[in-house]
Amino acid sequence: MRIVFGLVLIAGLALAGFAVYMAQNYIGAYQTALEQERNKATDSVPVQQIYVAKRAIDYGEPVTAEDMALMPWPKQSLPEQFYDEATPVNAEGAKPRVALRPIEKNEAFMAVKLSDPGADAGLTSRLERGQRAFAIKVDVASGVSGFLRPSDRVDVYWTGRVRSNDANAPVGDVTKLIETGVKLIAIDQTSQTQTAATTIARTVTVAASPQQVAALAQAQSTGRLSLSLMGRNDDTVAEVIEVDQRSLLGLEERQVMETPTAAEVCSIRTRKGGEVVEMPIPCTN
Known part of the structure; x- marks a missing residue:
């Protein structure tokens, strides 16, 4: 009985190893075929590495090195005045460019959408x-x-x-x-x-x-x-x-001189015989 159990175990291990071997061959053949198809696609559609936006950039924002990346782009659909390794967006030592229009994520950088180095996007910026x-x-x-x-x-x-x-x-x-x-x-x-x-x-x-x-x-x-x-x-x-x-x-303001008024004197007149005598009295008004 032990001999039969051992033979069954050996047969099972052999079958499992054979299955693993066949699976590896199948996966390897699939990867090889996939790589060949990719090479054919690359050969049939030539591409070029150009700079694209890694994030959405709003109008007036400066474009820095963290905002761009090189990505393959089909040569037959390259935009006008694009930027690549030979003509980078920001030259070394130059001031960054500014977005003149909104730029979406993964959109190619174009000269029409960027300002000159160090320039701004207008009054709003x-x-x-x-x-x-x-x-x-x-x-x-x-x-x-x-x-x-x-x-x-x-x-x-x-x-x-x-x-x-x-x-x-x-x-x-x-x-x-x-x-x-x-x-x-x-x-x-x-x-x-x-x-x-x-x-x-x-x-x-x-x-x-x-x-x-x-x-x-x-x-x-x-x-x-x-x-x-x-x-x-x-x-x-x-x-x-x-x-x-x-x-x-240098003219000074005119001062209006006030004329002093004489003190009011009140009096009464009385007749003494043929004479008229004027006697001062306090003013009641």
Whole structure:
């Protein structure tokens, strides 16, 4: 009985080993055939390694090395002006590019969707959190003779006439400093800072808080605005400045001289014989 059990066990082991051997041969043949098919597909559809986005990139976001990867792309469907190892998105040592349009995950980077190295995506990328863009009308005088450039800082002065019945109110036109250190983000329709040409602008766009925008809008509708260019490294804060015609010319306020009035004298007249005598008495009124 033991001999029969041993023979059955040996036969079972032999059959199991044969099955494993056949399974390995089958799997190996399948992998070989799959690899051959892949090679055929690669040979039939040539591909090229190009840069694609690893995540969704929104408008105005900088594109860094962590946002891109090289992936095979069919050569017959390569986009125009793509980026590969020979022409990387960000050259070594150059500033990163910025997305000019939304870019989806696994989408190929194209030159039409990226800015130049170090450039921005427009005014919205220059506005900080809580800031708004506001345009101010200028001319050759109020615009500092065309020497203004984007990223410069200016003081804003308002000149107008204050209507008031108060005797202590300023006389004539008044010039007052209403905003200081306001940053320019565009001159006319140009936001590039590299230009060196002098241009007489008609409008300048500043970055300001909503409260500053309201003040500038009110000032622009009720008077004239003038800009004063600040030094690039000037970190001083201007004090409250207000000048009217009287203070400009150094005129003092006229003092009205009051004429002293004589003390009132009351009297009564009495007749003594042929004489009239006037006697002073206290005034009752």
